[in-house]
Amino acid sequence: MAVLKWVSLIFASLSFFAPPPAATSSSQQITAKFLDLARRPELFDWMVGIRRIIHENPELGYEEFQTGKLIRDELDKMGIPYKYPVAETGVVGFIGSGSRPFVALRADMDALAIQVHGSVEWEHKSKVPGKMHACGHDAHVAMLLGAAKLLQQHRHELQGTVLLVFQPAEEGGAGAKKVLDSGVLENVGAIFGLHVGTRYPIGSVASGHGPLLAGAGFFDAVISGKGGHAAIPQHTVDPILAASNVVVSLQHLVSREADPLDSQVVTVAKFQGGGAFNVIPGSVTIGGTFRAFSKESFIQLKQRINEVITIQASVQRCNATVTFGSDERPSYPATINDIRLHGHFQNVAEQMLGSKNIKEMKPVMGAEDFAFYQEAIPGYFFYVGMVDDKKGPFEPSHSPFYRVNEDVLPYGAALHASLAARCLLEHQPEPPLSKGTSHDEL
Numbered sequence: 001m002a003v004l005k006w007v008s009l010i011f012a013s014l015s016f017f018a019p020p021p022a023a024t025s026s027s028q029q030i031t032a033k034f035l036d037l038a039r040r041p042e043l044f045d046w047m048v049g050i051r052r053i054i055h056e057n058p059e060l061g062y063e064e065f066q067t068g069k070l071i072r073d074e075l076d077k078m079g080i081p082y083k084y085p086v087a088e089t090g091v092v093g094f095i096g097s098g099s100r101p102f103v104a105l106r107a108d109m110d111a112l113a114i115q116v117h118g119s120v121e122w123e124h125k126s127k128v129p130g131k132m133h134a135c136g137h138d139a140h141v142a143m144l145l146g147a148a149k150l151l152q153q154h155r156h157e158l159q160g161t162v163l164l165v166f167q168p169a170e171e172g173g174a175g176a177k178k179v180l181d182s183g184v185l186e187n188v189g190a191i192f193g194l195h196v197g198t199r200y201p202i203g204s205v206a207s208g209h210g211p212l213l214a215g216a217g218f219f220d221a222v223i224s225g226k227g228g229h230a231a232i233p234q235h236t237v238d239p240i241l242a243a244s245n246v247v248v249s250l251q252h253l254v255s256r257e258a259d260p261l262d263s264q265v266v267t268v269a270k271f272q273g274g275g276a277f278n279v280i281p282g283s284v285t286i287g288g289t290f291r292a293f294s295k296e297s298f299i300q301l302k303q304r305i306n307e308v309i310t311i312q313a314s315v316q317r318c319n320a321t322v323t324f325g326s327d328e329r330p331s332y333p334a335t336i337n338d339i340r341l342h343g344h345f346q347n348v349a350e351q352m353l354g355s356k357n358i359k360e361m362k363p364v365m366g367a368e369d370f371a372f373y374q375e376a377i378p379g380y381f382f383y384v385g386m387v388d389d390k391k392g393p394f395e396p397s398h399s400p401f402y403r404v405n406e407d408v409l410p411y412g413a414a415l416h417a418s419l420a421a422r423c424l425l426e427h428q429p430e431p432p433l434s435k436g437t438s439h440d441e442l
């Protein structure tokens with residue numbers, strides 16, 4: 001209810017700065033115009049500047065205080081009303097009529113706990129030890145602010161309302177889930193998210209419909225035995241041997257129990273125990289991740305991981321306790337792109353970039369918290385290419401050598417703005433009926 005009151009206040013204030021309404025552009029004009037505007041120095045240099053400030057000051061999930069302040073300051077300067085805080089450190093801006101239909105655009109804001117490599121020298125490199133924007137979320141924020149500028153300039157032509165979702169904690173913190181739980185997206189009928197891509201050339205985009213990224217779960221297990229002298233094993237219960245057999249047995253879940261055509265992964269990425277060459281330790285800790293596209297496969301994997309660890313450990317007389325995820329590391333659903341929004345994306349991207357620059361993306365087993373939105377709202381996630389051989393190699397994300405090609409910024413801004421404006425114009429997306437009672441205003 002607080003939200004209702006707040007939004008009506010905001011939209012009442014919108015009428016204060018209402019220049020004469022411009023003629024309504026056709027869909028195709030919108031697409032070409034937005035890319036042209038985003039490439040002009042006024043907008044391009046401004047986005048580059050914002051991206052560099054954020055790059056220098058990386059903040060981890062739910063600590064995006066300066067980043068959020070910068071976003072709010074820019075929205076204030078543009079005269080765009082917003083709600084803050086959403087999901088602890090998030091900011092949600094509103095542009096357009098203030099009424100139905102509603103379309104959302106999302107940018108994640110968080111950095112990673114990575115130390116930029118010592119050999120990387122750059123005027124705007126991270127100034128914070130141990131933290132770095134190594135996944136391009138600094139560029140995502142700059143692009144969404146760029147889109148905000150384009151949309152705000154054309155707000156009288158919008159056939160509905162665009163929500164700008166500046167979301168915290170994508171990297172493992174499930175910020176998207178918190179944004180959803182806040183209720184701010186209640187009446188949204190479609191949501192778009194993008195990621196800069198180090199596998200596709202600048203000026204191209206890549207995506208697909210259906211499953212794009214996997215659902216991801218995490219497990220930890222403590223396997224305990226009885227420590228003792230390494231040369232007198234008969235007086236011990238060896239957890240290293242038990243844990244080793246657990247690791248091997250876990251590998252049979254995908255190779256022997258899963259449908260070979262239903263992609264899944266089980267990886268043990270952590271194995272900790274012991275410390276001396278002549279002592280059998282009392283316990284070993286293992287941990288890892290499992291991935292699947294369907295809910296059924298995901299649940300099945302989880303159940304079997306639990307069984308295999310406990311039962312296999314008992315073969316070597318050890319006890320095991322298994323835990324799955326945590327509040328800090330919740331499981332992520334699969335990223336599944338809506339088929340109707342795929343058609344819309346193809347239209348917009350093709351008109352902006354030409355059909356040869358629309359790449360079909362093969363699904364990968366990585367995960368994205370954008371998937372939480374897609375469980376509740378038709379959603380579409382895509383990659384914007386930034387590889388330019390003239391600018392040297394672009395390392396994959398999460399690398400201490402990671403770089404963003406800033407030439408990508410106008411593409412992201414124009415795609416965001418065009419996807420939203422044209423979705424309102426051409427599709428009038430309504431929220432799914434299962435979302436309960438709906439009303440005409442937020």
Ligand SMILES: *[C@@H]1O[C@H](CO)[C@@H](O)[C@H](O)[C@H]1NC(C)=O
Pocket residue numbers: 224225226237317318319
């Ligand atoms: C395993 O748990 C059982 C039941 O609590 C206990 O009796 C046994 O000593 C434990 N074994 C090891 C190796 O910790």
Ligand SMILES: [Zn+2]
Pocket residue numbers: 134135171397398
């Ligand atoms: Zn990342």
Ligand SMILES: [Zn+2]
Pocket residue numbers: 135136137170195397
């Ligand atoms: Zn990312």
